[in-house]
Amino acid sequence: MRLLTHNMLSCNIKGVxxxxxxxxxxxxxxxxxxxxxxxxxxxxxxxxxxxxxxxAARSMGYEELPEEADSSMLDSDEFLKKFHHALLELHLEExxxxxxxxxxxxxxxKGIPNMLLHEDEV
Amino acid sequence: MSSxxxxxxPPEIFYNDAEARKYTSSSRITEIQAKxxxxxxxxxxxxxxxxxxxxxxxxxxxxxxGETLSENGHHWIGLDISQSMLNVALERExxxxxxxxxxxxxxxxRDGVIDGAISxxxxxxxxxxxxxxxxxxxxxxxxxxxxxxRCLARGARAVxxxxxxxxxxxxxxxxxxxxxxxxxxxxxxxxxxxxxxxxYLVLTCGPPSISTAVPNGKGEDEESCSDDESSGDEENQTVxxxxxxxPRKKQKIGKKxxxxxxxLKKKEQMRRKGNVVPPDTKYTARKRKDRF
Ligand SMILES: C[S@@+](CC[C@H](N)C(=O)[O-])C[C@H]1O[C@@H](n2cnc3c(N)ncnc32)[C@H](O)[C@@H]1O
Numbered sequence: 187m188r189l190l191t192h193n194m195l196s197c198n199i200k201g202v203x204x205x206x207x208x209x210x211x212x213x214x215x216x217x218x219x220x221x222x223x224x225x226x227x228x229x230x231x232x233x234x235x236x237x238x239x240x241x242a243a244r245s246m247g248y249e250e251l252p253e254e255a256d257s258s259m260l261d262s263d264e265f266l267k268k269f270h271h272a273l274l275e276l277h278l279e280e281x282x283x284x285x286x287x288x289x290x291x292x293x294x295x296k297g298i299p300n301m302l303l304h305e306d307e308v
Numbered sequence: 309m310s311s312x313x314x315x316x317x318p319p320e321i322f323y324n325d326a327e328a329r330k331y332t333s334s335s336r337i338t339e340i341q342a343k344x345x346x347x348x349x350x351x352x353x354x355x356x357x358x359x360x361x362x363x364x365x366x367x368x369x370x371x372x373x374g375e376t377l378s379e380n381g382h383h384w385i386g387l388d389i390s391q392s393m394l395n396v397a398l399e400r401e402x403x404x405x406x407x408x409x410x411x412x413x414x415x416x417x418r419d420g421v422i423d424g425a426i427s428x429x430x431x432x433x434x435x436x437x438x439x440x441x442x443x444x445x446x447x448x449x450x451x452x453x454x455x456x457x458r459c460l461a462r463g464a465r466a467v468x469x470x471x472x473x474x475x476x477x478x479x480x481x482x483x484x485x486x487x488x489x490x491x492x493x494x495x496x497x498x499x500x501x502x503x504x505x506x507x508y509l510v511l512t513c514g515p516p517s518i519s520t521a522v523p524n525g526k527g528e529d530e531e532s533c534s535d536d537e538s539s540g541d542e543e544n545q546t547v548x549x550x551x552x553x554x555p556r557k558k559q560k561i562g563k564k565x566x567x568x569x570x571x572l573k574k575k576e577q578m579r580r581k582g583n584v585v586p587p588d589t590k591y592t593a594r595k596r597k598d599r600f
Binding site: 187188190191194195196197198205206223225226229230233235274296297298299300301302303308 | 358360362383385394395398406408409410413415416417420421422455459
């Protein structure tokens with residue numbers, strides 16, 4: 187699972203009002219190279235919760251993202267490269283996603299988060 | 309035995325390892341699913357600007373439908389309830405991210421972040437079933453469409469290719485989509501052919517506008533092969549219900565109910581569509597005794 191997907195996911199257990207961001211428990215992560223497309227990044231930027239991306243990347247040992255970001259930075263190639271790497275090339279392979287409100291743990295195996303809810307969570 | 313898999317077992321059981329492999333290695337199936345996905349992507353009507361979008365593939369299975377999205381340069385997140393199907397997707401090294409998730413429990417995404425969604429041969433089949441005692445199809449449809457509506461960007465579309473079992477089922481699905489706030493309707497390609505006939509629910513997020521008008525189906529004007537056109541069968545056209553505020557059609561039912569003739573006609577229509585319909589007998593449409 188890429189951090190792009192992590193940045194979109196929110197816990198939807200019944201009654202949870204703030205299920206974002208899911209905390210990452212990283213046992214294993216992998217890097218996969220992806221073609222760079224600055225238009226996509228510029229388009230995506232407005233939808234990204236920056237803080238969550240910074241923290242998620244950090245949990246995989248990637249510290250290059252600036253703490254704060256605004257759209258003026260999209261003119262910098264250097265910034266875009268880092269954004270690209272964090273968003274699309276870092277994958278959570280084994281570990282878990284943890285709901286920030288309930289602490290519920292969604293296990294991640296072979297890169298696939300198990301988001302199935304228990305009966306009483308629906 | 310029915311040829312409809314959803315009537316045989318719940319999806320996570322039906323699509324076990326063996327079935328997932330069989331499904332994905334059939335060249336007939338891969339070809340059909342690729343075609344359906346191409347058409348669904350076309351109906352999504354994304355702006356023609358070569359910009360990669362972030363799309364959902366709901367009931368992505370082994371990634372046959374998602375592959376079409378990748379080929380067209382898009383990023384996608386696929387979700388499916390069958391681990392076996394997702395395992396095959398992993399083996400095939402699909403480019404999308406995968407989630408093990410039950411759409412009937414609602415989709416867990418932030419609001420307004422997704423640029424479009426497709427679902428190929430997954431929604432009706434399984435969502436309308438009550439596989440467990442805790443399954444209420446209505447609640448599941450409501451959770452699904454409500455969460456789908458919320459996670460889509462305003463103006464974004466969802467295109468769901470479906471094989472409804474009957475008209476009532478399609479109406480049920482559409483009804484929940486409309487209640488969630490979607491505008492749109494059904495596009496039927498090749499309505500006159502029982503074999504190539506394909507249905508897509510084309511749903512737009514947000515208030516009705518020009519962009520929510522339902523496009524035409526393919527092959528609509530073709531010569532019909534067997535159907536008599538005069539029957540005015542509304543199912544044989546693109547059915548647009550973008551106008552949600554039209555008055556409900558008055559139901560023409562007499563005191564005695566709809567009567568044998570009406571039932572026979574409906575059964576004939578369903579047969580022509582290739583549905584399995586019980587034979588007509590002297591009991592057909594006979595009134596039941598009121599005893600409980
Ligand atoms: C006929 S396959 C289609 C797969 C893929 N879209 C394709 O075109 O090849 C239907 C898929 O829907 C999935 N499915 C059924 N019910 C589901 C549910 N409630 N939530 C998520 N996926 C579901 C099944 O597991 C199966 O993989």
